[in-house]
Amino acid sequence: MERIIIDMDEVIADPMGAMITWYEKEYHSKVNYDNIKEGSWLKGFPDEHHQLVLEKLYSPGFFRDLPVMDDAVDVLKEMNQRYEIFIVSAAVEFPNSLKDKHDWLLEYFPYFTWRQLVLCGDKRMIVGDHMIDDHLKNLVHFKGNKLLYSALHNREVQGYQRINNWKEAAAIFLK
Amino acid sequence: MERIIIDMDEVIADPMGAMITWYEKEYHSKVNYDNIKEGSWLKGFPDEHHQLVLEKLYSPGFFRDLPVMDDAVDVLKEMNQRYEIFIVSAAVEFPNSLKDKHDWLLEYFPYFTWRQLVLCGDKRMIVGDHMIDDHLKNLVHFKGNKLLYSALHNREVQGYQRINNWKEAAAIFLK
Incomplete structure (x- = not known):
């Protein structure tokens, strides 16, 4: 059975969407999508609000209520x-x-078990046949088949096979 | 640089020691060390207290205050x-x-960073040059050099190179 390593944020969960929804409601202000590039999604928010956005990201509960990707x-x-x-x-x-993250995964994806969740800092010690991830920093170290899951921050990245949504993933893995 | 995968419980942290200390003080009763064998350390405790021991193990805070291995x-x-x-x-x-576990590691081993911690359910997707672990179920899937860290529950296991304490690890890795 082939092993697929699947990322959580921006791939099956939508923290960016949750952050933008929260921010625009809280501050009656619009996020600048053009400024969100690889490694600098924070730049979509005004400089004076970076601290607020980071505090939200580190706060208990933020990752518990994230929307699930379609x-x-x-x-x-x-x-x-x-x-x-x-x-x-x-x-x-x-x-x-x-x-x-544990509670979120087992609530929305009840067919997964705790044995299938890995929470790490760095992914360079993870081995598998396929990796689906939105971050180049994770894909570069991976030895198997690399699939870039499209996100706002990686729009300009070239040279990787992309998955734009889960219907496309089904076309690849469930054909 | 060679990569070493090091387990936490019973290898750098001592949850068994903490549990025995807590139990013997709380219940004025002795743990039966002879009954603690591979995969059944719970058997060291009387049947009627298994539920209490498991509740302790799952409770918030138990892993925050563990003794560090010598x-x-x-x-x-x-x-x-x-x-x-x-x-x-x-x-x-x-x-x-x-x-x-995150807070414990960074408190007692402040030279490690969050990038070096992996919290998983199963270790079969972890790759490295050496693995130090007290559980056969983790060592069996590992492709590199396997080192069994001695614990009460693995006393009868044969066929693995053992590390009995961190001075022995130093003799192997820092010679």
């Missing part, structure tokens, strides 16, 4: 029958998110 | 200069332990 639940349910799936999140940077 | 701090400080170290704990089964 079709991820249905597509992964079937992929979970055919592949060995691990959900691998570089979450240790946000210690308050760790239990939230 | 010499682990000093030996790992030097190993951390010479090797790429990851502390990998199969902790996701205990969601309340996740932040506790």
Whole structure:
């Protein structure tokens, strides 16, 4: 059974969407999407609000209520029958998110078990046949097949096979 | 730089010691060391107290105050200069332990960073040159050099190179 390593944030969960919704409601202000580039999504927010956004990101509960990416639940349910799936999140940077991420995953994806969740800081020690991730820093160290999950911050990245949504993932992995 | 994958519980932290100390004080009763065998350390405690011991294990805070294994701090400080170290704990089964384990590690081993901690359910997707672990279930899937860290529950296991304490680890890795 082939092993697929799947990222959490911006791939099956939508923290960026949750942050933008929260921010625009709280501050009656618009995020500048053009400024969100690889490694600098914070730049979509005005400089004077960076601290607020970071505090929100580190706060307990933020990762507990994230929206689920469209079709991820249905597509992964079937992929979970055919592949060995691990959900691998570089979450240790946000210690308050760790239990939230466990609880979120098992609530929205009840067919996964705790055995399939990995919370790490760095993904260079993870091995598998395929990796689906929105961050180049994770894909570069991976030895298997690399799939870039499209996100606002990676729009300009070239040279990787992309997955734009979970219907496209189904077309690749469930054909 | 060679990569060493190091387990947390029973290797650098002592949850068994903490549990026995707590239990014997709380119940004025002795743990039966002879009954603690591979995969059944719970059998060291009387049947009627298994539920209490499990509740303690799952409770918030239990993993925050564990004793550190002798010499682990000093030996790992030097190993951390010479090797790429990851502390990998199969902790996701205990969601309340996740932040506790992060906070514990960075308090007692301040030279490690959050990038070096991995909290998982299963270790079969972890790759490295050496693994130090007290559980056969983790060592069996590992492709590199396997080192069994001696614990009460693995006394009868044969066929593995053992590390009995951190002075022995220093003799192997810092010679």
